[in-house]
Amino acid sequence: MIIAIDGPAASGKGTLGKRLAAHYGFRHLDTGVIYRAVAKALLDGGADLTDEARAVAAARKLDPGIFGDPALKSQTVGDAASVISAYAPLREALVSFQRQFAADPPGAVLDGRDIGTVICPDADVKIFVIADPVVRARRRTLEALARGEAADEARVLADILKRDERDRNRSAAPLTQAPDAVLLDNSNLDIEGGVRAAIDIVEAVRAGRRRV
Numbered sequence: 001m002i003i004a005i006d007g008p009a010a011s012g013k014g015t016l017g018k019r020l021a022a023h024y025g026f027r028h029l030d031t032g033v034i035y036r037a038v039a040k041a042l043l044d045g046g047a048d049l050t051d052e053a054r055a056v057a058a059a060r061k062l063d064p065g066i067f068g069d070p071a072l073k074s075q076t077v078g079d080a081a082s083v084i085s086a087y088a089p090l091r092e093a094l095v096s097f098q099r100q101f102a103a104d105p106p107g108a109v110l111d112g113r114d115i116g117t118v119i120c121p122d123a124d125v126k127i128f129v130i131a132d133p134v135v136r137a138r139r140r141t142l143e144a145l146a147r148g149e150a151a152d153e154a155r156v157l158a159d160i161l162k163r164d165e166r167d168r169n170r171s172a173a174p175l176t177q178a179p180d181a182v183l184l185d186n187s188n189l190d191i192e193g194g195v196r197a198a199i200d201i202v203e204a205v206r207a208g209r210r211r212v
């Protein structure tokens with residue numbers, strides 16, 4: 001089984017992806033990490049982010065070994081990821097890695113922006129996660145503070161809105177809800193409530209009780 005989770009920045013995709021994967025015994029891929037890893041490689045190399053050819057070359061020689069680097073979580077890297085992820089050939093270079101991950105047994109949960117629309121259009125279950133931008137900014141700020149980083153909520157909110165705008169309006173695999181995805185708004189749910197709602201969606205879709 002493949003579960004596709006998409007949604008805007010800091011909507012809780014990764015948290016749900018991880019918890020759903022643990023619940024079902026599946027593997028989980030946070031695809032945002034892939035774009036962040038390419039962006040960090042470019043930033044570390046002093047590259048100009050508008051140099052599309054260099055960005056595509058970096059994507060082609062991406063090393064998944066750096067996916068666990070905590071530096072990938074920074075706002076600077078996230079912002080750079082959202083710039084380079086608009087390049088269609090760069091996205092193309094990353095498709096087979098994601099599809100292979102999705103296809104391997106026993107099942108997989110992938111989260112990102114284009115999982116239900118481009119990477120796994122035939123996913124068994126698609127969930128589009130949203131939350132109020134102010135709520136998302138607060139959660140992301142608390143997350144940064146908990147890591148011991150300085151974070152200003154207003155700046156985090158501005159960054160989230162800017163990235164959402166860019167991700168929604170690009171021509172290559174824009175952020176959009178797939179027609180057959182179920183919407184999950186977790187603005188007023190805690191993590192446990194969100195996980196329960198997501199499991200209910202998976203079970204309803206699997207049982208054919210929910211037509212999407």
Ligand SMILES: Nc1ncnc2c1ncn2[C@@H]1O[C@H](COP(=O)(O)OP(=O)(O)O)[C@@H](O)[C@H]1O
Pocket residue numbers: 007008009010011012013014015016139140142143186189190191192194
């Ligand atoms: N329902 C929720 N209630 C409270 N905090 C949440 C909830 N879902 C996620 N979070 C927190 O919000 C932040 C962003 O969640 P995350 O899963 O990283 O989002 P995304 O993968 O969409 O960027 C994290 O600190 C996470 O712990």
Ligand SMILES: Nc1ccn([C@@H]2O[C@H](COP(=O)(O)OP(=O)(O)O)[C@@H](O)[C@H]2O)c(=O)n1
Pocket residue numbers: 008009010011031032033035036078081082083085086111112113114115163167
């Ligand atoms: N499948 C994906 C995942 C991320 N991305 C890009 O990578 C950036 C960082 O993604 P992320 O999922 O780590 O961001 P957060 O929601 O965690 O803040 C996004 O703003 C997108 O521009 C993408 O284009 N496609």
